Amino acid sequence: MDPYHFDPVPDPSANPGPNGSPSNPGPGYTPGSAPGPGYMPGPETSRNIGYPPPGAQVPPAQGPYPPGPGAYPPGPSPYPAGDPYQGGYAGMPPQYAPVPPPSSGMPVAGWIGIALGVVLLLGLGITGIVLTSDDDDDPGTTTADPGGDGGGGGSDATSNADPTEDVVADxxxxxxxxxxxxxxxxxxxxxxxxxxxxxxxxxxxxxxxxxxxxxxxxxxxxxxxxxxxxxxxxxxxxxxTVIDGDDAYHAQVGECVYGTSTAGSAWYVLDCQDGAFKVIERIDGESSTSSCTDSTYYIYGVGYSTGETYLDTTLCLQMLYASGDTGYAEVDDCLSMNSDYTYAEFVSDCDDGNAYVTGRTNEIVDGESWCNGWGWAYEEVPDFPELSFTVCWGWL
Incomplete structure (x- = not known):
């Protein structure tokens, strides 16, 4: 199962600002735009189960495995496709510059404009002559010579004074x-x-x-x-501080975090619970989730890219499914399932388990029909629909 990832702070192409500041982070990131302390997206999953009575066998005509996802049309997706992006506001007409019709010759208004321009230029020339004459006749107007050494005016005194060194605070x-x-x-x-x-x-x-x-x-x-x-x-x-309101950046292995897949959004540390992500690996000095170790429970990653390697960090995450290891089980994996069929754990030896996986898809489908008589379970993750799943299982 391929893990998913998310880079909340895109890697800036240039960093002329302070060390580590995301000066050119790209679309989706606005410093200080993270939700305030009053808003925190909460971990949430919904699930359902169905199961055959102990000892029940799959109908012989169907074989040992449920049909593939294409055999039955999946139900309608709970996530409608987004509308294509349209700039401006709703109902705004197309914006374009009107093209004037072609014309031949100069219109009358053009000749009038030229005549007015000539009159204006003549008036400005006369005004300039008057102002120049006034300046020459005014004995009180002087110009300081910054390079001269004559006179004892205040300007010379100021320019010749010893500069005072600024005191730099520590x-x-x-x-x-x-x-x-x-x-x-x-x-x-x-x-x-x-x-x-x-x-x-x-x-x-x-x-x-x-x-x-x-x-x-x-x-x-x-x-x-x-x-x-x-x-x-x-x-x-x-x-x-990489993002305002984000404290998951400093989360350690074993702690749980949560957030959204929106670029630039703040993630936060919370108590470990169903639907939360548990940090199973923290890699300092790396901003790419490709550095996460490929393991059974690695399903999502958050990479913080700051423009400075020593500040980059990647969190490799496990989702805490309410269904336990069912969320990570593949076909033929053996499980130990509890008495009400809601929670399962992996077993190292199938002799220690009581159920095994007969089918899996990372979609929410009609488990009862898709699994065709086998037990089934699905878990939906609203904030991360790609992490949802439907699993078919049978008794050992």
Whole structure:
């Protein structure tokens, strides 16, 4: 079963802004456009089951396996096809520039315009002569010579004064927890500048006093950059914000996350539950889900691409199906099914199981007819319809 993936922050082709800021992320991403704290898409699945009585056999005429998906027409899809994109607003007429009809010769209005233009030019010329004469006759008008050395005017005094050097503040020395910065340098030679907290900024989540050891922040899983300076004996532990409202970027293996497949949308950490995604692998320094290990439970991936390799992260995810391992089972896999047929787990030896898979499709179909007398189960995932499935099974 091919895993699916999603890259919420497209890889920018150029990054002239702060280190790690998605300056040209492409369509679908707008910094600060993620849903606010009051909105969180919730994990949700719906399912149904049907089962033969224990010991029941498939009708002999049908053979040992259910017919393929083409044998029975699937029911109507619950996801209607989207309308093709149309620009503008509903009912807006086509926008085009009207083409004037061809004409021969110059119209009367043209000759009138030319005559008016000549009169205007003559008037402006006379005005210019008057203004020039006035300036020459005014003894109080002078022009400062920035390169001259005559006179003791204030302008010369100001230009000859010694410049005062600007005092550059040390952001490390003055930072407190909660301050945010842009990094115009890189991972090894950071150049911090105070910034508003949000997408593309680093937030100081901890400050270690009395040391310049950059490894002192390593135990904090949300820290992406450690910074110190020569004039201080402290280390700033900085956490990067890739998308406003997103905290799944820092999720660790074993934690559960959820979001949507909309590009640029925020994902978030939540309690593990049916319909949520569980992080089974976290790969730092990678933004492509192709780096995820191909395993039984890897079904979806989220890749964060920032333009800076050290900030890129990929989460390899398992969906927690309400039906358990039924959601991952292939034809001929053996399962241990509970007494009400709603949940199943893989078994290493079919002698330890009580059911096996006889058919599977990643669509929601009429299980009762498609499975043709075998037991059946389907689970629908509204936010990720491609992860829905229908499975046929029989007793061992």
């Amino acid at each position: 952001p490390v020395a003055e930072a407190v927890i909660g301050d945010c910065f842009y990094n115009y340098g890189d991972e090894t030679t950071p150049e911090l500048e105070t910034a508003v907290c949000g997408a593309g900024a680093f937030e100081a989540v901890d400050i270690i006093e009395g040391t310049s050891d950059l490894t002192s922040c390593d135990s904090n899983p949300v820290v992406n950059l450690s910074v110190t300076s020569t004039g201080t004996d402290r280390v700033l532990c900085l956490s990067y």
